[in-house]
Every structure is written in structure tokens, then in C-alpha cells.
Amino acid sequence: xxxxxxxxxxxxxxxxxxxxxxxxxxxxxxxxxxxxxxxxxxxxxxxxxxxxxxxxxxxxxxxxxxxxxxxxxxxxxxxxxxxxxxxxxxxxxxxxxxxxxxxxxxxxxxxxxxxxxxxxxxxxxxxxxxxxxxxxxxxxxxxxxxxxxxxxxxxxxxxxxxxxxxxxxxxxxxxxxxxxxxxxxxxxxxxxxxxxxxxxxxxxxxxx
Numbered sequence: 617x618x619x620x621x622x623x624x625x626x627x628x629x630x631x632x633x634x635x636x637x638x639x640x641x642x643x644x645x646x647x648x649x650x651x652x653x654x655x656x657x658x659x660x661x662x663x664x665x666x667x668x669x670x671x672x673x674x675x676x677x678x679x680x681x682x683x684x685x686x687x688x689x690x691x692x693x694x695x696x697x698x699x700x701x702x703x704x705x706x707x708x709x710x711x712x713x714x715x716x717x718x719x720x721x722x723x724x725x726x727x728x729x730x731x732x733x734x735x736x737x738x739x740x741x742x743x744x745x746x747x748x749x750x751x752x753x754x755x756x757x758x759x760x761x762x763x764x765x766x767x768x769x770x771x772x773x774x775x776x777x778x779x780x781x782x783x784x785x786x787x788x789x790x791x792x793x794x795x796x797x798x799x800x801x802x803x804x805x806x807x808x809x810x811x812x813x814x815x816x817x818x819x820x821x822x823x824x
Contacts, residue, residue: 628729629658630666631752636736637663638672639726642718643681643688645674645740649748652757663729671733673726675800676740678793679780685718687772697771708776709785712792722796737803750808 628637629650638653640646654660686708690700700708713719726735738747748754780786790797 626663627660628663628666629653630661630668632657632659634666635668636670636672636752637661637666637668637730639663639729641674641676641722641725642720643685644676644722645744648757649674649744652748652754653752655758656752656754666730668730668733670736671726671730672736672738674738674740674744675722675796675803675805677800678722678796679786679789680740681722682712682719682789682793683773683776683780686715686776687769688718689715690772691766691769695772696768697775700772700775705779709779709788712789721793723799735803737805739800739803739805739807742805742807747806747808751806 628639630637631653638649638658640650695704713721736751738744745757749756780789
């Protein structure tokens with residue numbers, strides 16, 4: 617178990633029929649999906665007290681997630697895009713995943729969870745709402761906390777996207793999250809709708 621994980625990571629949401637548990641990964645639509653599943657009767661359980669048939673995991677492009685995670689982290693420190701100095705910029709791209717749980721690799725959240733159980737994979741870029749709603753026959757969500765961010769966070773994200781058009785910096789992110797890339801490349805994602813247009817890819821796909 618990764619020592620960076622918090623005690624709260626030992627919890628999951630269990631489906632009403634107890635066949636599926638959902639493992640929340642920060643910055644992967646986790647607040648929205650958790651609220652939506654709870655509205656549909658899923659309950660919070662300790663992972664160790666469950667015996668599911670399936671483990672539900674939502675993955676996200678590592679570069680997209682890192683940008684979103686760092687933007688939220690800097691916003692929490694009241695740092696704006698125009699306050700990112702050359703020194704801070706270097707720290708961001710040197711440390712990469714050493715900030716908070718929004719920047720940690722995705723695989724640490726689920727690899728140790730019922731490893732012999734089947735995974736149900738979803739991807740944030742593959743019409744997540746339609747795919748989850750159809751797969752689990754969910755009622756439409758009442759929650760509205762999906763893809764909301766303020767201007768300060770958007771400005772930071774835009775700055776990071778621009779910086780990552782530099783192939784050297786982009787490959788730093790790729791290398792740090794290589795394990796996540798490997799899992800995404802092999803996962804058989806559940807999809808019931810067209811891909812979204814939110815994916816960030818400053819380099820050709822064959823460079824990833």
C-alpha cells in the first residue's frame with residue numbers, strides 16, 4: 617500500500633446489489649461521481665468489509681489530470697498564474713507528483729484493492745456520464761459539481777498547458793506517470809457515447 621495514501625482511501629462506495637465497488641481517484645470526476653452514485657443508493661463502506669464481483673475505476677489522461685491537480689493545489693495556496701516564478705515553475709516540473717493527492721499516480725489508489733477481482737474501466741474522455749449511467753442504469757444526477765472551476769484555476773491550467781507544449785517538460789510528466797499510461801493503454805473501457813473533446817495532447821499520440 618502506498619504510504620502517501622490517506623486513511624480515507626480505505627473507503628469505497630458499494631452498489632445496492634453489493635456486486636460493484638467504486639474506488640474514488642481525486643481529479644477523475646470523483647466528487648461528481650461519488651455524489652451521483654450516492655443519490656442512486658450506493659453506500660460508503662470500508663474496502664476490507666466488501667466482497668465485490670467488480671471494482672469500478674475511472675481513469676484520466678495523466679497530463680490532463682496533472683494540470684488540473686496542480687492548478688487546484690496552487691489555487692489553494694492563493695497563487696495566481698502571474699505569480700508563478702521561474703523557480704516555482706522549475707519545482708513544479710521537477711517534483712511533478714510530490715505535492716498532494718491530486719497529483720499522485722492514479723494506480724496507487726486501486727492496484728491493491730481486491731487485485732483478483734474484475735475491473736470495470738471508465739475514462740473521463742469517453743462520455744463518462746452516459747457510460748456510467750447506462751452501465752449501472754442510474755437516475756439522472758441531481759448534483760451540479762461537475763467540471764466547475766473558477767477563473768484563477770483556469771488561468772493556471774492555461775499556463776501549464778502552454779508550458780507543456782515544450783516536449784522536454786511534457787515527457788517529464790509522461791515518465792513520472794508511465795505506469796498510469798501503461799494501464800490506460802491496456803484497459804478495455806466501458807463506453808456508451810462519443811468521446812469528449814477535453815483531452816489535452818500537445819504532442820502527437822505516437823510520442824506518448
